[in-house]
Amino acid sequence: MKRAALVVGLAVLAAVPLWIGSSYYINVATQILFYAIFALAVNILAGYAGLVSLGHAGLFGIAAYTGAKLMTAGHGHAVVAAGTVVMTVAAAAVFAVLALRGTGLSFVMITVALGQIVWGVAYRWISLTNGDNGITISGRPAPLGLALTSPRAFYWATFVVFLVAVGSMAIFVASPFGASVRGTRDQPRRMNALGYHVWMIRFLAFLLSGFWTGVAGLLYLYYHQFVSPQAVALAASAEALLMVISGGTATLLGPITGAALVVVMKNVASAYIERWNFVLGAIFVAIVVFMPEGLVPGSVRMWRWATAAWRSGRARRARLA
Amino acid sequence: MSLWLLLAVNSITLGGLLFLLSAGFSLIFGLMRIPNLTHGSFFMLGAYLATSLIARGLDFWTAAVLAGLLVAGLGGIVERLILRRLAGAELAQVLVTLGLSFMIADVCLMVWTGDPIRIDTPGALRGATAVAGLGFPTYRLAVSVIAAIFAAALWLLLDRTRLGAMIRAGVDDADMARVVGIRVSRLFTVVFCLGAWLAGFAGVIGGPILSVYPGLDQEMLPLALVVVILGGSGSLLGSLVGSLVVGFLYNFGQAMFPELAYVVLFLPMLLVLVVRPQGLFGRQTV
Numbered sequence: 350m351k352r353a354a355l356v357v358g359l360a361v362l363a364a365v366p367l368w369i370g371s372s373y374y375i376n377v378a379t380q381i382l383f384y385a386i387f388a389l390a391v392n393i394l395a396g397y398a399g400l401v402s403l404g405h406a407g408l409f410g411i412a413a414y415t416g417a418k419l420m421t422a423g424h425g426h427a428v429v430a431a432g433t434v435v436m437t438v439a440a441a442a443v444f445a446v447l448a449l450r451g452t453g454l455s456f457v458m459i460t461v462a463l464g465q466i467v468w469g470v471a472y473r474w475i476s477l478t479n480g481d482n483g484i485t486i487s488g489r490p491a492p493l494g495l496a497l498t499s500p501r502a503f504y505w506a507t508f509v510v511f512l513v514a515v516g517s518m519a520i521f522v523a524s525p526f527g528a529s530v531r532g533t534r535d536q537p538r539r540m541n542a543l544g545y546h547v548w549m550i551r552f553l554a555f556l557l558s559g560f561w562t563g564v565a566g567l568l569y570l571y572y573h574q575f576v577s578p579q580a581v582a583l584a585a586s587a588e589a590l591l592m593v594i595s596g597g598t599a600t601l602l603g604p605i606t607g608a609a610l611v612v613v614m615k616n617v618a619s620a621y622i623e624r625w626n627f628v629l630g631a632i633f634v635a636i637v638v639f640m641p642e643g644l645v646p647g648s649v650r651m652w653r654w655a656t657a658a659w660r661s662g663r664a665r666r667a668r669l670a
Numbered sequence: 671m672s673l674w675l676l677l678a679v680n681s682i683t684l685g686g687l688l689f690l691l692s693a694g695f696s697l698i699f700g701l702m703r704i705p706n707l708t709h710g711s712f713f714m715l716g717a718y719l720a721t722s723l724i725a726r727g728l729d730f731w732t733a734a735v736l737a738g739l740l741v742a743g744l745g746g747i748v749e750r751l752i753l754r755r756l757a758g759a760e761l762a763q764v765l766v767t768l769g770l771s772f773m774i775a776d777v778c779l780m781v782w783t784g785d786p787i788r789i790d791t792p793g794a795l796r797g798a799t800a801v802a803g804l805g806f807p808t809y810r811l812a813v814s815v816i817a818a819i820f821a822a823a824l825w826l827l828l829d830r831t832r833l834g835a836m837i838r839a840g841v842d843d844a845d846m847a848r849v850v851g852i853r854v855s856r857l858f859t860v861v862f863c864l865g866a867w868l869a870g871f872a873g874v875i876g877g878p879i880l881s882v883y884p885g886l887d888q889e890m891l892p893l894a895l896v897v898v899i900l901g902g903s904g905s906l907l908g909s910l911v912g913s914l915v916v917g918f919l920y921n922f923g924q925a926m927f928p929e930l931a932y933v934v935l936f937l938p939m940l941l942v943l944v945v946r947p948q949g950l951f952g953r954q955t956v
Contacts, residue, residue: 401761447940450947454705454760458895459943462936465892469932476929583888587768627776633769637762638752
C-alpha cells in the first residue's frame with residue numbers, strides 16, 4: 350500500500366511537465382525541487398542534529414558563486430560541478446569547525462555571523478563577485494549529450510538529482526550514522542558517555558548537509574543562470590529554515606512539503622503584492638505563536654479543533670431546540 | 671598623521687554607536703537568553719521615526735529621545751505579547767524576532783520608501799573643533815562623548831543601584847533571583863525596553879553619520895552579534911571593548927582594504943571563538 354502510493358507519487362511528479370502545459374508552472378515545479386534539496390540539507394542539521402543554522406544561504410551562495418566563477422573562467426561542466434561541490438563541502442567544514450564551538454543559541458549566532466561574512470564578500474568584494482550586479486553565466490550543461498535548455502528537460506534533470514537526494518536522505522535516516530546523529534540531538538551527554546565522538550558526528554552531519562546544499566546551489570545557478578548577493582542574504586537562510594519548520598522538522602516529507610509551500614506562496618504572493626518579506630515574516634510569527642509544531646501538523650490540529658468546536662456547538666443548539 | 675588620527679576618531683564614534691546598540695542586545699541576551707534579532711530593526715526604526723519627527727518640526731535631541739521611546743514602547747509590546755509566551759523556547763524566539771525584523775523592514779520600506787534619508791547634524795555641532803591644533807568634526811566628538819556618558823551611566827545603574835543589582839542577579843541565575851523575591855518577569859520587560867530604547871536612540875544619533883536606508887538593520891545586526899560574541903554576553907565591559915575593537919577594525923579596514931572591510935570585522939570574532947568561546951569577558955556557562 351505504502352509502496353504503491355510512493356510509486357504513484359513518483360509517477361505523478363515525473364510526469365509533471367506532461368500534464369502541466371505552461372513552462373511558467375514547470376519552472377515553478379523545478380524551483381520546488383531544488384529548494385526541496387536545499388531544505389532537506391538544512392533539515393539534516395536543524396531537524397536530525399538539533400543544530401539550527403541561519404547561515405546556510407552562505408553555503409548555498411558559495412556553491413552558486415563558485416559555479417559561476419568556474420564557468421566564466423571557461424571550464425567544462427564536469428569541472429564546474431565537481432569544483433562547486435568540493436568547494437562547498439570545504440566551506441562547510443570551515444563553518445562547522447567554527448560553529449560547533451557552541452551549541453544551541455551560540456550555534457545560531459555564529460552561523461548568522463558566518464552567513465553575513467559570505468554576504469559581505471558577495472556584496473562588497475566587487476572585483477571577485479561583481480557586487481550587487483551579480484554574475485551571469487551562459488548555458489546549462491548537457492550531460493550525456495542531452496541539452497537542458499528547455500524547461501522540461503531541466504525539470505527532469507533536477508528531478509533525477511532530487512530522487513538521488515531523497516534516496517540518500519532515506520538511507521541516512523535509517524543508517525546507524527543517522528541514529529547517532531539523532532542521539533547527539535536528544536542525549537549528547539549520554540552519547541558521549543557511551544563512547545561516541547559527539548563533535549565528530551555533528552561535524553560529519555554538517556559536511557553531509559554542506560554537500561547537498563552545494564548541489565542545490567549549483568542547480569539554482571543553472572536554473573537562473575545568474576547569481577547575486579540576494580541568494581546569500583539572511584532572508585534566504587530564513588526562508589530555507591521556514592521550509593523545514595513549516596513542513597515539520599526531522600521528517601523526510603516535511604521539508605519537501607515546506608519547500609513546495611514556500612515556493613508557491615512566494616510566486617503567488619509576488620503576483621499580487623510586492624511585500625514578500627512582510628508575508629514571510631508574518632508567517633514566521635504566526636507559525637511560532639500558533640502552530641509551534643509546524644504548518645502541516647498544526648493545520649491538522651487546528652482543523653480538528655475547529656470541527657470539534659463546530660460539532661459540539663451544533664449538539665448544544667440541537668439540545669436547546 | 672592627521673589622517674590616522676581622524677580615522678581613530680571615526681573609529682571611536684562608530685564604537686560608541688555600536689556600544690549603545692550592543693549593550694542592550696547583550697543585556698537582553700545575558701538576562702533573558704533571548705537572541706533579539708530585531709535589534710538591528712530597532713536601530714533603523716528609531717532613525718526613520720526621528721526623520722518624521724524632525725520633519726514635523728521637532729528639534730534633533732527631542733526627536734532622538736522620543737523616537738527611542740516609541741521604539742521602546744514597541745519593544746515592550748513585543749516582549750509582553752509574544753516573547754513572554756515563548757519563555758525557554760529559544761528556537762521559537764529566534765524565529766519570531768527574525769520574522770518581526772522582516773516585517774519591520776518591509777513596513778519601513780513602505781512608509782519611508784527606498785531612498786536613503788539624511789538626518790541633518792544639529793546646528794550647534796556642525797563644523798570642526800580644534801583639538802591640539804587639529805580639526806575634528808564636532809558631531810563625531812559629541813557622539814563619542816554621549817556614548818561615554820551612557821557607558822558610565824549604565825555602569826552606575828548596573829553596579830551601584832538596587833535595580834542594577836537585581837539585573838545582575840538575574841543574569842547570574844534567574845531561578846535563584848526569583849527565589850529570593852526578585853520579580854524577574856518585570857525585570858525582563860524593563861531590560862527589554864531599555865535595550866530597545868538604546869538601540870532606537872543610537873539609530874537617531876547615528877543618522878547624521880550613517881544616514882538611514884533600507885538594509886541598515888541587516889548591516890547593524892551582525893555588528894551587534896560580533897560585539898557580543900567578542901565581548902561575552904551580559905557583560906557591559908565586554909560590550910564596550912568589543913564595540914571599540916569593531917569600530918577600529920571597520921574604519922581602519924575600510925581605509926586599508928576597502929573591499930574586504932566587512933570581512934576584516936569578523937576575524938577577531940573567529941579568533942575569539944577558537945580561543946575563548948564564551949567571549950573575552952563572558953563567564954563560562956554550561
